[in-house]
Amino acid sequence: MFNQVVLSGLICKAPKFSESPAGVVHGQFSIEHKSIQQESEFSRNAYIRIHVVTCGKEQQQLIKNFIVGDAVQVSGFLNRHESNKGTPIIALHAQQIEILN
Secondary structure (H helix, E strand, O other): OOOOEEEEEEEEEEEEEEEOOOOOEEEEEEEEEEEEEEEOOEEEEEEEEEEEEEEOHHHHHHHOOOOOOOEEEEEEEEEEEEOOOOOEEEEEEEEEEEEOO
16 A cells, blocks of 8 residues: 655644654644646646644754745655544655755
């Protein structure tokens, strides 16, 4: 089974950080993607806002200065999370992040 996503967009929620009991640093931010995609013979507006999760000090150093409006490209895999209220959330777990601006 394959689960790999590459998505570019603008940061719409600035990074926040937490540390697990094992001492692993986790970062979280959100990106927003807007584009026009071709589907059959039609143009379709595509829009998504997705939660991005990072892991480790190396990625923390990369994203700590991100601000809303920065353009990035994120590669990683999708995973299900739950909000504090138990609502399912799809999150993009970043394996590679590139700053585009």
